[in-house]
Amino acid sequence: MAFAAVFILRKRNPKAKRSYSVPGYPIVPGIAILGSVYIAFSMLVHNPGDALYALGITLAGIPAYMLLRKK
Structure with a gap:
């Protein structure tokens, strides 16, 4: 998600002042996204129990995020 x-x-915000610059934009972030998707898919195929456990933990954080966002 960060990528x-x-x-x-x-x-x-196309004209916002940037405190950092991404070298090779948009290629480098695109490759990072593809790599992340590959890792997630590979984990799901080779170790589905752990992948679903990790997904469950991630999804459990959504209610906490929504509560903090409202305040």
């Missing part, structure tokens, strides 16, 4: 955020933030 995708680079695209989202640059699209939402």
Whole structure:
């Protein structure tokens, strides 16, 4: 998600002052996204129990995020 955020933030605020620069943009973040998807898919295929456990933990954080976001 952090790699995708680079695209989202640059699209939402195209003229904002950047405190960092992504070398090779948009190729490098795109490769990072593809690599992350490959790792997640590979884990799901080779070790589905652990992958679903990790997904469950991640999804359990959504209610906490929503509560903190409202405040």
